[in-house]
Amino acid sequence: MGMSSAxxxxxxxxxxxxxxxxxxxxxxxxxxxxxxxxxxxxxxxxVVAGTGRVLDALAGFRFGDAELAYLRESRVVNDETLDxxxxxxFSGDVHGYREGECYxxxxxxxxxxxxxxxxxxxxxxxxxxxxxxxxxxxxxxRMVGAAGSRPIMEFGSRRTHEAAAVASARAAxxxxxxxxxxxxxxxxxxxxxxxxxxxxxxLLHDSEYDAFQAQIDSLGPDTTLxxxxxxxxxxxxxxxxxxxxxxxxxxIDSGDLAVAAHEVRQMLDSLGATDTRIxxxxxxxxxxxxxxxxxxxxxxxxxxSVVTGSGVPTAAMVYKLxxxxxxxxxxxxxxxxxxxxxSRGGRKNAxxxxxxxxxxxxxxxxxxxxxxxxxxRPLLHALVRGGEIVGREPLDAARERHRASVAELPVPARQxxxxxxxxxxxFS
Amino acid sequence: MGMSSAxxxxxxxxxxxxxxxxxxxxxxxxxxxxxxxxxxxxxxxxVVAGTGRVLDALAGFRFGDAELAYLRESRVVNDETLDxxxxxxFSGDVHGYREGECYxxxxxxxxxxxxxxxxxxxxxxxxxxxxxxxxxxxxxxRMVGAAGSRPIMEFGSRRTHEAAAVASARAAxxxxxxxxxxxxxxxxxxxxxxxxxxxxxxLLHDSEYDAFQAQIDSLGPDTTLxxxxxxxxxxxxxxxxxxxxxxxxxxIDSGDLAVAAHEVRQMLDSLGATDTRIxxxxxxxxxxxxxxxxxxxxxxxxxxSVVTGSGVPTAAMVYKLxxxxxxxxxxxxxxxxxxxxxSRGGRKNAxxxxxxxxxxxxxxxxxxxxxxxxxxRPLLHALVRGGEIVGREPLDAARERHRASVAELPVPARQxxxxxxxxxxxFS
Numbered sequence: 001m002g003m004s005s006a007x008x009x010x011x012x013x014x015x016x017x018x019x020x021x022x023x024x025x026x027x028x029x030x031x032x033x034x035x036x037x038x039x040x041x042x043x044x045x046x047v048v049a050g051t052g053r054v055l056d057a058l059a060g061f062r063f064g065d066a067e068l069a070y071l072r073e074s075r076v077v078n079d080e081t082l083d084x085x086x087x088x089x090f091s092g093d094v095h096g097y098r099e100g101e102c103y104x105x106x107x108x109x110x111x112x113x114x115x116x117x118x119x120x121x122x123x124x125x126x127x128x129x130x131x132x133x134x135x136x137x138x139x140x141x142r143m144v145g146a147a148g149s150r151p152i153m154e155f156g157s158r159r160t161h162e163a164a165a166v167a168s169a170r171a172a173x174x175x176x177x178x179x180x181x182x183x184x185x186x187x188x189x190x191x192x193x194x195x196x197x198x199x200x201x202x203l204l205h206d207s208e209y210d211a212f213q214a215q216i217d218s219l220g221p222d223t224t225l226x227x228x229x230x231x232x233x234x235x236x237x238x239x240x241x242x243x244x245x246x247x248x249x250x251x252i253d254s255g256d257l258a259v260a261a262h263e264v265r266q267m268l269d270s271l272g273a274t275d276t277r278i279x280x281x282x283x284x285x286x287x288x289x290x291x292x293x294x295x296x297x298x299x300x301x302x303x304x305s306v307v308t309g310s311g312v313p314t315a316a317m318v319y320k321l322x323x324x325x326x327x328x329x330x331x332x333x334x335x336x337x338x339x340x341x342x343s344r345g346g347r348k349n350a351x352x353x354x355x356x357x358x359x360x361x362x363x364x365x366x367x368x369x370x371x372x373x374x375x376x377r378p379l380l381h382a383l384v385r386g387g388e389i390v391g392r393e394p395l396d397a398a399r400e401r402h403r404a405s406v407a408e409l410p411v412p413a414r415q416x417x418x419x420x421x422x423x424x425x426x427f428s
Numbered sequence: 429m430g431m432s433s434a435x436x437x438x439x440x441x442x443x444x445x446x447x448x449x450x451x452x453x454x455x456x457x458x459x460x461x462x463x464x465x466x467x468x469x470x471x472x473x474x475v476v477a478g479t480g481r482v483l484d485a486l487a488g489f490r491f492g493d494a495e496l497a498y499l500r501e502s503r504v505v506n507d508e509t510l511d512x513x514x515x516x517x518f519s520g521d522v523h524g525y526r527e528g529e530c531y532x533x534x535x536x537x538x539x540x541x542x543x544x545x546x547x548x549x550x551x552x553x554x555x556x557x558x559x560x561x562x563x564x565x566x567x568x569x570r571m572v573g574a575a576g577s578r579p580i581m582e583f584g585s586r587r588t589h590e591a592a593a594v595a596s597a598r599a600a601x602x603x604x605x606x607x608x609x610x611x612x613x614x615x616x617x618x619x620x621x622x623x624x625x626x627x628x629x630x631l632l633h634d635s636e637y638d639a640f641q642a643q644i645d646s647l648g649p650d651t652t653l654x655x656x657x658x659x660x661x662x663x664x665x666x667x668x669x670x671x672x673x674x675x676x677x678x679x680i681d682s683g684d685l686a687v688a689a690h691e692v693r694q695m696l697d698s699l700g701a702t703d704t705r706i707x708x709x710x711x712x713x714x715x716x717x718x719x720x721x722x723x724x725x726x727x728x729x730x731x732x733s734v735v736t737g738s739g740v741p742t743a744a745m746v747y748k749l750x751x752x753x754x755x756x757x758x759x760x761x762x763x764x765x766x767x768x769x770x771s772r773g774g775r776k777n778a779x780x781x782x783x784x785x786x787x788x789x790x791x792x793x794x795x796x797x798x799x800x801x802x803x804x805r806p807l808l809h810a811l812v813r814g815g816e817i818v819g820r821e822p823l824d825a826a827r828e829r830h831r832a833s834v835a836e837l838p839v840p841a842r843q844x845x846x847x848x849x850x851x852x853x854x855f856s
Binding site for chain 2: 005007008009010011012013014015016018019020021022023024025028030032057066067070071074076078116120123124125127128129131132133155157158159160161162163164165166167180181182183184186187193194195196197198199200201202203204205206210213214215217218219223228229230231253254255304307308313314319320321324326327334335336337338339340341
C-alpha cells in the first residue's frame with residue numbers, strides 16, 4: 001500500500017492502448033460499467049464491497065520509473081505508449097453503488113467515464129478488487145444472518161493469500177462480522193481484532209494445567225481458553241478451577257459442536273461459571289452456523305469458508321464498454337453480441353424501488369439524467385469527479401449501510417437455500 | 429514486497445507469545461510442521477508452491493516502529509512482549525519440500541525449528557502463502573496435464589484479489605503454464621507475459637474492420653485478433669483480408685468452443701491462413717480443456733478456474749507443533765488428541781521411494797537423522813539455517829522440478845477423476 005497499482009493490470013490492456021493511440025480512437029470518451037450477469041451460487045442478494053479499496057488503487061495508479069523500465073525492457077508496448085503512461089492520470093468520473101449496498105443481476109455497480117485510454121486501463125485492478133471483496137462480503141453477510149445476534153469473528157487469514165486475508169477481514173467486517181484475527185486489517189483498516197488460544201500453546205507446556213495457568217496469569221481470567229486439546233471435560237474443570245467463575249470464554253474446535261456445546265454449558269453451569277461464554281470454531285459456514293442456532297453458543301469463529309466466499313470465491317463481475325463517442329463526437333451505446341454473454345449498451349442509472357420501506361424492484365434505466373421514480377432510492381453516487389476522489393468514507397459507514405440495506409430487503413433474503421434473487425431487476 | 433510482513437499474523441499468535449514469555453515456556457526449542465491431512469478435492473497429487481515467497485516473507489518479518497505503534501495503541505500485547513517483538517529475528521532452521529515438488533497427505537512440507545517464540549509467530553503468514561499458492565499450483569498442474577503439449581496462458585487476474593493475482597500467476601507458471609497476463613508477475617517474478625485483444629477495443633471503433641486494422645497496424649500481423657464480438661465468420665474473413673496469411677492467431681471467447689474451433693479452422697485454412705493459430709478462452713478448467721483435446725485448438729487462456737483453484741481455493745495445510753523441549757531440555761514429541769483432527773508427534777523426515785524411476789511410496793520417518801532408504805529420494809532440504817536464508821532459487825528451477833516430479837509419478841496421476849492419492853503415504 002503506497003506502492004503503485006499500475007502493473008496490477010493485464011498485458012492486453014496496454015497493447016490495446018497502444019493500438020488505440022496509434023489508430024486515434026484512444027481519446028474517444030467512453031463509459032465502462034461493472035456489473036454481474038448473475039448472483040453467485042443461487043443466492044438471494046449480493047453485497048458490494050471493495051469500493052474504498054478501488055479508490056485507494058486509483059490514487060496509486062501511476063507509472064513511475066520502475067514500472068516504465070519494466071515495460072520498456074520487456075517490450076510490452078512501444079515508446080509512444082510509454083510516453084502516454086508516464087503522464088497517465090485518471091481525469092474522468094466514477095459513479096458507483098456505495099460500499100455495503102446490496103446488488104442484483106445487472107446492477108451497474110460502478111460506472112467509469114473518461115477517454116478509452118484512461119478508463120480502459122483500470123479494468124483489471126477494479127475487477128480484482130470488486131470481485132474478491134464482494135464475494136467475501138456476500139458470503140459473510142449470509143453467515144451474519146444465520147448467526148442472528150451472536151457475534152462472528154473472522155479467523156481465516158491462514159487459508160487465503162496473505163494480502164487477500166487483509167481484504168477479507170475488511171469485507172467480512174463491513175458485512176457484519178464483529179472482529180478479525182488479522183492484525184494488518186486492524187492496523188490498516190481499523191477492524192477490531194480478537195483471538196482465542198492455540199493448541200500449540202497447550203502442547204508447549206508440560207500439562208494443560210500449566211498452559212491454562214500461564215495464560216490466565218498473563219492475560220487475566222477474562223481470556224478464552226481452548227479446551228479440546230486432550231479431554232474436553234477435564235479441560236473445563238481445570239479451566240474453572242484456575243480462573244474461577246470469572247473465566248471469559250472457552251473455545252471448542254472439534255467434534256460435534258452442538259453436542260459438545262450442550263455438554264460444556266452444563267459443566268460450566270454446574271461449576272458456577274454461568275457467565276463464561278462458549279465460542280465454537282471448526283470449518284463453520286452459514287449452514288453449520290444456522291444448524292447451531294439452538295445450541296448454547298455465544299460466538300462463532302469462521303475461517304476457511306468466509307475467506308473463500310463459501311464455495312464462490314469470486315463475484316463474476318465484468319467491466320464492459322457500454323458507450324463511446326463516435327467519429328462525430330456523439331456518445332453511442334455499444335454492446336457485443338457474443339453467444340451466451342449478453343450485455344446491454346448505454347450509460348445506466350439505478351434505483352431501488354421501495355414499498356412501505358421494503359425493497360421491491362432493482363430499477364435500471366438507460367436515461368442517466370432521469371429523476372428518481374417516486375419511492376425509489378438512487379443507487380449511483382459520485383466516487384470520483386474529474387479525477388478527484390470524492391467518495392471516501394469510513395469503513396463503519398459501509399458497515400452501517402450494509403446493515404440497513406439488508407434490513408430493507410424482503411424477508412426471504414435471509415433464506416440460505418438456492419433460489420432466485422429476492423427482488424427482480426427491471427430495465428426500462 | 430519491501431513492506432514488513434509481521435502484521436500478516438493472527439492476533440492470538442501475539443497473545444500466546446505474551447503468555448509464554450510471562451510463563452517462561454517461550455524459549456523452549458520447538459518444532460512446527462506444515463502438512464495437509466488430505467489432498468484437495470479427491471485429487472491424485474498436490475503441488476508445493478509458495479516456498480520462495482515464504483522466504484521473502486520471512487526476510488521481511490520485522491516489527492518496526494509502525495507495527496509496534498499499532499500494537500501498543502490497540503493494546504494487543506503488553507510492554508514485555510513489545511520489547512521482544514522489537515528485536516524479533518527468526519534465528520532458527522527451516523527445512524522443506526522444494527518448490528514444485530509433488531506432495532501427498534501427511535507429507536511434512538515444511539519443518540520450522542526454533543524457540544516457540546520465534547517459530548510460533550510465523551504460523552499465519554507461512555500458511556497463508558503455502559495454502560494459497562499450493563492450491564493454485566495443484567489446480568494448474570492438472571490443467572497443464574489436460575492440455576498436453578498445447579500452451580496455457582493465465583488470464584485470471586481480474587477474478588481474484590489483486591495481490592493474489594500476482595501470486596497465482598507465479599504458481600501457475602511454476603506448474604507449467606506458458607505465460608500470464610499479469611504485468612506485476614512479469615515485473616516481480618519474471619513470468620513471461622502475454623495477451624490477446626479485448627471486446628472493448630473492437631466496440632470502441634466504428635466497425636470491426638476499423639478495429640482490426642488499427643490493431644494490425646500497431647501490433648503487426650502476428651497479433652491475436654478477437655473474433656466473437658459480432659459474427660465469427662465475418663470476423664475471420666475480415667481478419668485474413670487485413671492481416672493476410674501471416675495473421676498470428678484468433679481468439680474465440682464464447683459459444684461451443686469445440687464446434688467453433690472446427691469451423692474457424694476450416695475457414696482459416698480455406699482462406700490460406702493455415703499457420704494462424706486458434707486460442708480459446710471462456711471459463712475453461714481442466715475438464716473443458718480435456719474435452720477440447722480433439723478440437724483444432726493451439727492454445728488456451730484460463731482465468732477464473734485457475735486463480736480459484738478450480739473448486740478448491742485453499743490447500744488445507746496446517747502448522748502444528750510436533751515436538752518441543754520439556755522442563756529438562758529434552759525434545760519431546762507432542763500431538764493433540766482432538767476428535768477427527770489427528771496429528772502425529774515428532775520431527776519427521778521424508779523420502780519418495782522409487783522403483784525403476786517411478787514413485788511408489790511417500791515414506792515419512794520420525795527418526796530425522798536416519799539415512800535415505802535405498803532407491804529413495806530425500807524430500808526435505810535446508811531453506812533457512814540459523815536464521816540465514818539458504819534456499820532461494822530461480823522460479824524456473826521450481827518449474828523444471830515440478831515437470832520432473834510429475835513425470836516421475838505413476839501414470840494414473842494424470843487422471844482427472846476423483847480418487848485416492850496416486851501413491852500411498854507410509855509412516856515408519
